Structures are given as structure tokens and as C-alpha cells.
Amino acid sequence: MATALNRVVEEIAPPTSEEQREATRAAVSRILSDTAQVALRLPGGAEYHLDAEELRALLAIGLARANGQRVSVISHDVMLSPQQAAELLGVSRPMVYRFIERGDLAATRVGTHWRLLTADVLALAEHRTRLAESVETGLDHVARTMDSSDRGTAAEDGAKESRRAATPEQKKASLERVRRKARSRRK
Structure with missing residues (x-):
């Protein structure tokens, strides 16, 4: 033990x-x-x-x-490697480096290696969860609004049905595609 x-x-x-x-x-x-x-x-x-x-x-x-x-x-006070942080967040190691570069995740250089405080990684995970939930709530609101309108087209009906049937992983992938498009438009 x-x-x-x-x-x-x-x-x-x-x-x-x-x-x-x-x-x-x-x-x-x-x-x-x-x-x-x-x-x-x-x-x-x-x-x-x-x-x-x-x-x-x-x-x-x-x-x-x-x-x-x-x-x-x-423990929240433990320093993690980018690989350990990636595993905790459920993302790739390069994504952890992007979080560090964007300032979403604080990191410290120890020699030639980055180290991240567990508490900071968990705070980012919580923030990402809240963000995903707010996007989910917004998408559900849009779907309900579309349901209540009589102007729905066959394409809208298909999109609504696809949204309802999607797994959480599929919804997450869709959200990531929307974010990438939004970032590319800003550039």
C-alpha cells in the first residue's frame, strides 16, 4: 500500500x-x-x-x-506532465500544448519539460464541461424553437432528428467542427 x-x-x-x-x-x-x-x-x-x-x-x-x-x-497539488494532463482531460497531448499556448492552461517549465498543476487541469476540465453544457442548452433551445415553428423543411426535420439521435461523442465532434469554422472565419 x-x-x-x-x-x-x-x-x-x-x-x-x-x-x-x-x-x-x-x-x-x-x-x-x-x-x-x-x-x-x-x-x-x-x-x-x-x-x-x-x-x-x-x-x-x-x-x-x-x-x-x-x-x-x-491530489490537486501534484504536478502533471502534458501527457498525464491530456489523459485527465480526454484530449491529445498536442491539444494540451495548444491550451498552454492560448493561455487556457497555466504551465511551468521544469528544465526542458512543461509541468501543469492538477488543480489547473481540473479547473479547465470543469470550464470545458460548463461551456459544452451551455452550448448544448443553446442547441436544445434552437431545436425546440424549430419544433414549434410550422416553417420547418424536410432538411431541418432531418437535422433535428439527427441531433436527437446523436451520441455525446458525436455531439462533441460536431461542436468542435463548429468551433473550428468560427475560428477560421475570425482569421
């Missing part, structure tokens, strides 16, 4: 069986009830009681695992 604490990201696999997931769900439910107290029993029998923040983190991990999801735990 001591070696796990030295890694940048601690990966926690989901339970392997439905019985284990159900046991995790039951434990989380008991913890969520106001009567539960959570303590760690240390070697020698001493107990350490979790504070509210530790309990919140434990519950988040438990809920994700109960749903069969893999969990990653990372």
Missing part, C-alpha cells in the same frame, strides 16, 4: 461481481443514513473517525464503484 501512495493517480477498479456491487450499495446506504459513523480500525485496535470531507470522498468512491465504474483519485 505504501507504493500506491507515491503514485500521481490512484486507480480503483469497480467490484467484479453484482454481489460485490450490491454490498457496496448497501454500505453506502447505511453511511448515508444519519445514524452511521465511519471509522478506520488501525493496527493495534485504535480507531480513526473520518471527518465530513473524508466521508464525502469515501461516499463518492463507493457510489461510483456500486455503479460498476472505475475511480481515479488524484
Whole structure:
């Protein structure tokens, strides 16, 4: 376990069986009830009681695992390489360099290498999520407006249906194409 604490990201696999997931769900439910107290029993029998923040983190991990999801735990104060930041953001390494060049992401030179603070990478991820959600809301508004008008053409109807049927990845790719077109028009 001591070696796990030295890694940048601690990966926690989901339970392997439905019985284990159900046991995790039951434990989380008991913890969520106001009567539960959570303590760690240390070697020698001493107990350490979790504070509210530790309990919140434990519950988040438990809920994700109960749903069969893999969990990653990372400290906000850790310096990341551009490759690690790319993996955390779900983008390519060259895209991380573009974020740095545009000033979207703060970075520090350590010798000949760039290093990024985890907190800054997570803040950018949150900003990008909020931006995507606002664009999604705007596109949904446009689609509803088009639905309510009687002037819709067959092409508009097809576009609306395609939008509704698109996966999140397809919507993200479409949004990126729109952004690229907008940037090319500005140049």
C-alpha cells in the first residue's frame, strides 16, 4: 500500500461481481443514513473517525464503484506532465500544448519539460464541461424553437432528428467542427 501512495493517480477498479456491487450499495446506504459513523480500525485496535470531507470522498468512491465504474483519485497539488494532463482531460497531448499556448492552461517549465498543476487541469476540465453544457442548452433551445415553428423543411426535420439521435461523442465532434469554422472565419 505504501507504493500506491507515491503514485500521481490512484486507480480503483469497480467490484467484479453484482454481489460485490450490491454490498457496496448497501454500505453506502447505511453511511448515508444519519445514524452511521465511519471509522478506520488501525493496527493495534485504535480507531480513526473520518471527518465530513473524508466521508464525502469515501461516499463518492463507493457510489461510483456500486455503479460498476472505475475511480481515479488524484491530489490537486501534484504536478502533471502534458501527457498525464491530456489523459485527465480526454484530449491529445498536442491539444494540451495548444491550451498552454492560448493561455487556457497555466504551465511551468521544469528544465526542458512543461509541468501543469492538477488543480489547473481540473479547473479547465470543469470550464470545458460548463461551456459544452451551455452550448448544448443553446442547441436544445434552437431545436425546440424549430419544433414549434410550422416553417420547418424536410432538411431541418432531418437535422433535428439527427441531433436527437446523436451520441455525446458525436455531439462533441460536431461542436468542435463548429468551433473550428468560427475560428477560421475570425482569421
